[in-house]
Amino acid sequence: MSENNVRLFQGNEACSFGALAAGVNFFGGYPITPSTEIAEILARELPKRGGHFIQMEDEIGSIAAVIGASVAGAKAMTATSGPGFSLMQENLGYAFMIEAPCVVVNVQRGGPSTGLPTKVAQADTMQAKWGSHGDYNPIVLTASSVEDAYYKTIRAVNLSEKYRNPVILLLDEVLGHMREKIHIPEEDEIKIVNRLKPTVPPEWYQPFEITPTHISPMAGYGEGYRFHMTGLTHDPWGFPTAKSSEIKEKMDKLMLKISQNVDDISTYKEEFIEDSHIIVIAYGITARVAQQAVRIARHKRFKVGLFQPETLWPFPDKGLKKALENANLAIVAELNQGQMIREVQRLAPKKTKIVGAFRYDGELITPDEIVNKIKEAN
Amino acid sequence: MAVASTVVYEYLRGKKKFPHVWCPGCGIGIIMGALLRAMADLEIKKGDVAMISGIGCTGRMPVYCDFHTLHTTHGRAIAFATGIKLSKPDLKVVAIVGDGDGLAIGGNHFIHAARRNIDITTILVNNKIYGMTGGQYSPTTPTGKFATTAPYGNLEHPFDAYLLAKGAGANFFARSSVYHATQLQVLIKKALLKKGFSVVEAMSNCHTLYGRLNKEGSAVQMINWFKDHAVNVNIAKKKTPEELEDKFITGVLWEDNRPEYSEQYEALIDRLGGRKKEEKPEAEVVKQ
Ligand SMILES: Cc1ncc(C[n+]2csc(CCOP(=O)(O)OP(=O)(O)O)c2C)c(N)n1
Ligand code: SF4
Numbered sequence: 001m002s003e004n005n006v007r008l009f010q011g012n013e014a015c016s017f018g019a020l021a022a023g024v025n026f027f028g029g030y031p032i033t034p035s036t037e038i039a040e041i042l043a044r045e046l047p048k049r050g051g052h053f054i055q056m057e058d059e060i061g062s063i064a065a066v067i068g069a070s071v072a073g074a075k076a077m078t079a080t081s082g083p084g085f086s087l088m089q090e091n092l093g094y095a096f097m098i099e100a101p102c103v104v105v106n107v108q109r110g111g112p113s114t115g116l117p118t119k120v121a122q123a124d125t126m127q128a129k130w131g132s133h134g135d136y137n138p139i140v141l142t143a144s145s146v147e148d149a150y151y152k153t154i155r156a157v158n159l160s161e162k163y164r165n166p167v168i169l170l171l172d173e174v175l176g177h178m179r180e181k182i183h184i185p186e187e188d189e190i191k192i193v194n195r196l197k198p199t200v201p202p203e204w205y206q207p208f209e210i211t212p213t214h215i216s217p218m219a220g221y222g223e224g225y226r227f228h229m230t231g232l233t234h235d236p237w238g239f240p241t242a243k244s245s246e247i248k249e250k251m252d253k254l255m256l257k258i259s260q261n262v263d264d265i266s267t268y269k270e271e272f273i274e275d276s277h278i279i280v281i282a283y284g285i286t287a288r289v290a291q292q293a294v295r296i297a298r299h300k301r302f303k304v305g306l307f308q309p310e311t312l313w314p315f316p317d318k319g320l321k322k323a324l325e326n327a328n329l330a331i332v333a334e335l336n337q338g339q340m341i342r343e344v345q346r347l348a349p350k351k352t353k354i355v356g357a358f359r360y361d362g363e364l365i366t367p368d369e370i371v372n373k374i375k376e377a378n
Numbered sequence: 379m380a381v382a383s384t385v386v387y388e389y390l391r392g393k394k395k396f397p398h399v400w401c402p403g404c405g406i407g408i409i410m411g412a413l414l415r416a417m418a419d420l421e422i423k424k425g426d427v428a429m430i431s432g433i434g435c436t437g438r439m440p441v442y443c444d445f446h447t448l449h450t451t452h453g454r455a456i457a458f459a460t461g462i463k464l465s466k467p468d469l470k471v472v473a474i475v476g477d478g479d480g481l482a483i484g485g486n487h488f489i490h491a492a493r494r495n496i497d498i499t500t501i502l503v504n505n506k507i508y509g510m511t512g513g514q515y516s517p518t519t520p521t522g523k524f525a526t527t528a529p530y531g532n533l534e535h536p537f538d539a540y541l542l543a544k545g546a547g548a549n550f551f552a553r554s555s556v557y558h559a560t561q562l563q564v565l566i567k568k569a570l571l572k573k574g575f576s577v578v579e580a581m582s583n584c585h586t587l588y589g590r591l592n593k594e595g596s597a598v599q600m601i602n603w604f605k606d607h608a609v610n611v612n613i614a615k616k617k618t619p620e621e622l623e624d625k626f627i628t629g630v631l632w633e634d635n636r637p638e639y640s641e642q643y644e645a646l647i648d649r650l651g652g653r654k655k656e657e658k659p660e661a662e663v664v665k666q
Contacts, residue, residue, distance in 0.1 A: 026465050050652040052464045052643060057490040061457035064450065064487075068461030071448060072428070072469070076461070094451050221428055221446045221466050228391075228441055230449035231433075239395065239441060 005184040011149045011175040012037035012079075014182055015105055016045070018153030019077050021190050024103070025051035026074035028065035030058055030084060033117040034173040035107035038079035059084035063091040063104065070100045071229065073220025075157060079105035081173075082115060085124060085131070092166060093132030096254065098229040098238075099208065099216065101160040101195055105153070105169045107176040110362050119362030120173040122284060123336035128168045129313045135251060137258040139167040139265055140313035142284045146180035152310070158193035159265060163257055164215055170312065172335070174364060175285045198225060206236040210249065214257035258314060266311040268319045272298065276305030277326055278374055281344055282333040283309050286365060290333050293370035302374055315343045324348045331373050333357040333365055353377060385418035386411055391444045399438050403597025405556035405582030409503055410439050412559050412580070413472070416566040428469045430459040432484060435509035435584075436476035445472075453483030456491045459498045467640040470570065473500045478508045478516040481539060485517070492546035495574040496639040501566065502539055502577055505584035513587030524591040539579050544632045549574030551632040555581035555604035558628060568630065574638045581626060 009017070016038050019027075027046060029039040039055065046053045052069070056062040062078045069076040080088065085106045095102055108124050110116030124131075128140045139159050143152040152169055160167040198205050198217040207227040209216040216236075219225035232240040233247050241247060258265065269287075271294060273279065278297075282290035287308040297304040307323045309316050320343070324330060330352050332341040341356050348354055357373045359365040390396075400406050417427065427445035431437040433452035440447035446469070450458045455473045463471040475481075480488055480502050491498055507525055508514040515525035515532050518539070522531045543551045550572040552565040562580055569576035583589065583600035594600050604626075611629035614622060647653055 026461065028461055047643070047647045048650045048652045050647055050654050054460065054464055056457065056460070057486050060454060061460070061487055061490070064454045064457035065461030065464070067450075068430070068448070068458035069465035070461075072446075072462045072466045074465040076465070091451055091454060098448075221462065221469055222425060224425065226425055226444055226446055228447045228449070230441065231451055232449065 005186070007182055007184055008179050009146050009182050010037060010177055010179050011143070011146050011171060012107065012177065013041060014146045014150040015079070015153045015169070015171065016041035017184065018150040019103070019157065020045055020049065021187070022075070022154040022157035023192055024075045024077045024157060025049070026066065026069035026076040027051075027053045027078065028056050028062040028069070028076070029078050029080065030056055030062050032081045032084045034109055034176045035079040035081045035105065037176070038105060059087040060091060063088040063095070066102050067091060067095045067098075067100045070102045071098070071221065073223065075101070075161065077103040077105065077157070079107065081107050081109045082111045082124060083113070085127065089132040093134060093136065094231045095166045096132070096136035096138070097231050099164040099218070100166065101164050101218075102166050103153070103156045103160055103169060104166060105171060108170060108172040110360070116362045118173065120285065120364060121335045121360065121362070122170070122172060122286060123339065123360065124170065125312060125334070125336065125339040128170055135255070137165070137255050138313050139163065139165055139258065139311070141167065141169050141311055142309070143169070143171055143175060144284050144287045144308070146175070146178065147182040149175060150182055154190060158191070161193045161195045163261070163265070164195060164218055165258060170284065172285050202226070207238045208234060208236045208250070208253070210236055210253065214253045214260070262314045262317075266314050266316040268310055268316040269308040270306065270319075270323060272305040273307065273323050276303045278302060278304040278329040278331065278378060279307050279323055279327045280304060280331045280333060280370060280374075281307045281320070281340070283312060283340065286333050286335060289365055289367055290370055293367040296367055297371050297374050300371070302378065304374060312340070317347055320344065320347050324352055327352050329374070329377055330354045331357050331370060331377065333370050335359055335365065386414050389414040389417060389424065389444055390442055395442050398442060400435060401586045403583070403585060404435065405505065405601070406436055406439065406503060408556040408559050409501065409562065409580045409582060410442065412562040413501060413566050414443065415563045416570060419563070419567055420570055422470055422570070426468070426470050427472065428459070428462050428466070429472045429474065430455045430462065431474040432476065432479040433510065434476035434479045436474060436503040437479060439474045453479055454487060455479070456484060456487040456498065456500065460491055460494075460496055463496055463498055463640050464643060467644055471498045473498050475500060475502055476509070477502065477504045477506065477518040481517040481537070481542070489542065489546045492543050492548035492575045494639040495547055495549055495636050497573055497641070498575055499566070499569045500575070500577045502579045503582050504539070504579050505582040505588060507584050507588040509584045509587060513591055526591070539577065540631045543575070543577045547575070547636060548577055548632070549634045549636055549638070550576035550630070551579070552577070552630045553579040553581070553626065554628050555608060555626075556583060557601045557604035558608065561628065565630065572633070573641070574634075574636060
């Protein structure tokens, strides 16, 4: 790694260059604070690399263009924030249904509605999981530093390609705009995953073939395979079906391709878990604060550890269960009125007292606020 | 011109998908036939075509056609098509939209695709009603006509897709009807050959809903209405507005030669030196 590769980047910049490093060659978007820099950077960089950028007429069109490009064969991405993310939900559901790899970056700001365009929040935690109608299984990643935003964007693209599934990357206003030093790796240091392509003769090709992994090879347009895709529930050929056996098969496929691979997809970080009976749980930018809080509290002789989900969905159930085995107190720090805390309530042993450290006034929670929660509740 | 029937079979997913979902006598099948014959006349290869539709009776068309076909969400076909055309500019991209699909919920995408003048041929099936959902009024339902959501007659004013497309910057607009199947085929051919955003509005009969609610009779009667009320654009020029009162104008209504978007974008890539010299070696492919 040469010193030339050190940059002072904004989170949004890191995300943009991570996308390029991962091979993203199509971006469709619509400006919205605090995500706009991603569109601006990719508008500048993509054509230089033979890729395509388009500013669509709204976010409904943005995600539509992204899915269209993906089906045609591109690695496609969009970036937005709350109001835009809400507009994307119907077509995002379509992407899950037709199993189109794509990445949606949501640089979270305060809501509901127009909310706080320039202030931080983590209130789309549940929307990222449940935002569109119907049963589907999203992959949702988070990042907690500028460098992390770079690598998590690469991971988001790779996972979307590997599992033929949309991946949502939840960033936030502070991370998107703050500047930190980052090392840009050499091209050959980055692992790139490409979607599985069909090898069968075109007459045999089923775009939603039932396979042991539940992942079906995906042909691009103009590659010798002609096929149909629809948002209607469909059979392995992509044609609409009303047969209950085929409906169930499709619905199971959508769930299982993700749920059978939770160990590959769902990652988390821990600090000081072994000797702790107090566990602070936080993701994204709040995990940075929580890390500091844990250090302060340990200095004050509290036996505190940190559990940081890096993948929000599927939630790292196993990891959190294990981390809470000996915990009598769990503090859930998040920038909303209590969303991730529901997962902790679902997974914690009965003996664990669960306390929320919530902040939803557009500001970051401070380490002291978390430390005070520890003191109060302990 | 190739022999019609065999040509159509060549382009259909014959064995797999028939019988189709449309009501007996529905005009959508005639429009599909005209489109496929136009493709055949131009000897367009099936693998070079991407056909994208929204939701509605009209939106079901791609499932029967042996191209790259994408049946998307209500109103969004043109936005999906935009992503496809931009990322794979060599494809012939055709969007199939209904009047509700393309002009109400999808009106914004229609306008902006026309403004960008991106090379998409849009077939607008105008049956003046929402077919699939059971006969509600649409942006093209004439004032005073009945629909299930206009039980006292439509109070709203319809708009003219021609003026919309022209005003927004499309390169081509033509209109015909399911009575004029051959003209439709010729116009679609012109649209397919035209670079830029091109629209062919095909007036179609929804006798099941529009016809019944407005006492306009059977499929045959409605199709005859198209015969009796169509005025070719060249003849229309010589008529007064009064004479054209309950008529519709057919033929090529608008043609322009503004630069096309995806071509401009490819030129930009070249200008920036972004064209890949050679394809990179295959990256590691995930094992199944
Ligand atoms: C977001 C959304 N809203 C509403 C619907 C219900 N819907 C399905 S088709 C349709 C209208 C169809 O009318 P048109 O586009 O004119 O096509 P036609 O059926 O007449 O061919 C509506 C409102 C939907 N599928 N999605
Ligand atoms: S409801 Fe109307 S538009 Fe739909 S298939 Fe029947 S006749 Fe055609």
